[in-house]
Amino acid sequence: MIIEHLGLREINGSLIVLDGVPGASFEELVKIRLVSGEERMGRVVRIDGDRVVIQVFEGTQDMSLENTRTIFTARPMELPLAPEILGRIFDGVGRPIDGKGEIYCAERRDINGLPINPVSREYPRSCIVTGISSIDVLTTLIRGQKLPIFSGSGMRHNELAAQIVRQANIATTDEEEDSFAIVFAAIGVKNDVAAFFRRSFEDSGVMDRVVMYLNLISDPVIERIITPRCALTAAEYLAFTLGMHILVVMTDMTSYAEACREFSSSKGEIPGRKGYPGYMYSDLATLYERAGMLRGKKGSVTQLPILTMPNDDITHPVPDLTGYITEGQIVLDRALESRGIYPPVGILASLSRLMKDGIGEGYTRTDHAPLANQLFASYSRVQEARSLAAVIGEDELSEIDKLYIKFGDAFESSFLAQGEYEFRTMEESLNLGWKILSILPRSELDRIDDKLLDDYYGRF
């Protein structure tokens, strides 16, 4: 039986409080009807006896205490799902906005999902070739991984994400191609960003395999808390029910965290660092941990969240908490960006935790791991040489330090830098790595054993 309640006790930010509601259930979906006839959605976030606190996704503007009607649906927030969602565009809470009509739904699922049982996970091992040298060789993306891009305002993270999506699609084999799809969640981004992604999906001809959930910067803030959950619920459905390989692109996670902060402060919760709620880590984890592969299931969910670091500060709570949950990070570097290097991947701070098990013999090439290791180690030595050169001048450097400078420049200008539409095969990228490494004398390469050096050093 559905009961309608008339009137509210209190309105506070995005929250409304009702009295005299017996038997509301925690986190259930609520419909709120305004005087104007407009209907909004909300969720029960706190119950004290017969007093209920509801979070309104679309915000509380124009609401009044007297004439607002509230309907308790007795169900958690659910998303309609069907194979036909591919190629469709939805708003931030999962309503179609592309004018193609409602979804004839095969199934409805709670958008909060359920935690994957750790014993049911399949450890991800197969790598996704992106055709980008810095990612393929040094921070290999693995199917089922969650690998965020840490960026800053004004850097070309969107281009990079679009290129990864485009080229990961190219590299999939024909047999797999049918089962590859993209779920895109825009969380509080500018309209141009959403349009850019849409255009780039259209250009690469994958629009019919993309599902988009859009919450733009002009859309209600609290809705942003729901958007990634819709996207991930759709991704899980496509991956584990329909057996597809899903790449989820979510941008911008910083807006998501800010929406959580806004909600938390209006609820009067005790803030943690920089005003973000104390449960920010657990909350982000409920999103990021929805990536993975399951034993005995064909599909996979790979996440590529994008977040902008306020003031390029990697210790800011959002990148910091993200880095603790995700399996590595691709960090974009302002200094590289300003020198016109694209993609500006700052490799020393970047890391892919899963790459160790998805590369090497039987996966990519035997020399991959030692080569990557050596590139990291040598490039970190370049930084030392450069800071020394900044003090005493490049001419005063020892011979070996000069070689390091030369190696560093070549590494940045020919290995890191590549065209937005340039696809390098794994073979090409690895060989390129060797070519640049051969600038250094063989005795400096302390991370590679002699046999591999015999095989590859100086050959390219």
Added chain:
Amino acid sequence: MSSTAKIYGINGPVVTLDGAAGFSMQEMVFVGKLGLVGEVISIGAGRATIQVYESTTSLRPGEEVVGSGMPISVTLGPGIIGTIFDGIQRPLKKIEERDGHFISRGGNYEPLDAERLWEVKVKAKCGAIIKPGDIYATCEETPSIEHRCLVPPGIEGEVVYVAPDGKYRVNDTVIKLRTPEGETRELSLCHKWPIRVPRPIREKLELSEPLVTGQRVLDSIFPLAKGGTAALPGGFGAGKTMVQHQIAKWCDADIIIYVGCGERGNEMTQVLEEFSELVDPRTGHKLTDRTVLIANTSNMPVAAREASIYTGITIAEYYRDMGYHVAMMADSTSRWAEALREVSGRLEEMPAEEGFPAYLPSRLAAFYERAGRVMTLGGDVGSVTVIGAVSPTGADFSEPVTQATKRFTRCFWALDKSLAYSRHYPAVNWTQSYSEYIGELTEWYDTNVAPQFSEFRARILRLLAEETSLMEIVKLIGSDVLPDDQKLIIEIARVIRIGLLQQDAYNPKDTYSPIKKQFLMMKTILHLYDRAKSLVEKAVPISRLLATGIFEKLEKMKYEIPSDRLELFDEYIKEIDAATSTGEETAK
């Protein structure tokens, strides 16, 4: 008759009840229609507050909460080892059988397989008086571990019935005894113990033996004692989990308890997969035969994360009481602290630093205090070593959890992001880290490894410290201007850093370094230093020494010398002598 009450309010994992009669603090309760597991955390006038270990979505006020009459407990008996549990000791494999790949809510699971038959040898004799801690039965839990059933604390009396040796299930009665009060008690293979109460012991003993991990920077430079405590702080990507995995794989404890507390799901899968393939070098059996996994990943309910640490340490104490050396890894205690903060916030308690409750330090202290080397009630010696990873926000070690942990642990392995960036693994920073166990362990090292061990260790550390201060100069003016004796320090410190401190977990020859090999490596490096120093004093240019390639050779000796052919170090000593004597001749 169990007490019941109705739900009044719900706020995340915190649920308040209408009526508190009959409930006691820390009592385990079942909440609502689904029977979600919870624990009473405060009792007020007419209101009890409980934290629920599962998601509270769709709970309603008015639903019933039933008390279990006992505090939240673990079941201790054979079958724990090799199993993977969640934070409140529910077997995840069983949950998978019921729910599939995703964890649903509710359900009362037996932690131990109730149907499995164990080949039991009953040790107690009729007529004997037995007291807490006495062994009354044993069985082979895994090929590596003999499970000893101990009389639980608080029970004693005369044995009046003894079952014959044979196959029994965990709940079958194997002995009966009459207590001094005249009651008859039946003992099966298992008993329950509350997770928040430390198990009693006879006395704590001094620490005298190291936990040998096969990781050079830990064993040789910053050793941890069996029964000691270590903090392992590090920002993300610094390699905390890798270090924990390496210790869990290679350390010489009898039993490993690995608690994945609020960490990644894939990491637990990796531990599961890897440990079931790897062979324990000491017993020749699979590593899973000595490992208990407790997995409460970051997306699983927060309150159960808080409990998982206690579940882990209670199981560790149980095996300690059997006379085993147990090592417990908690990855990560920061997530546990955050769970405390979250529940505390929902209770609207007054926060202390950064929103953490004021009782954070005392809770941490109480947890780490449960480690130790002890004389058990039964008179055996056992130990619990605790290694707690800490994930400081923004890699800033001044935050409350790191600082509080530092006070209650005696070994501090600081992981350094900049070392990790240059792929120096394990990224243990040698200037920030320390071990307070050196004094207690010196005797062990000097008798069991070699008499010069402590001396060598001190010299290595001194060289590294000298390098650190020299590097300040080098950063400003380059290394060319340094005199040769200082250049030598820089070169030898490089050999120490790359050759000794760095260790490749993926290289089969290097992933585990026996303590003897560690000693010989230190010895070889210091030998080179001594020879080179005497040459430099005779004004032989250091460039000539470097040209011989002997420094690079030492950097790679860890890969060249397998652990079972340590005599090869003699070759290196010979080569050093040869290289340095040619240097000497050319000087003449």
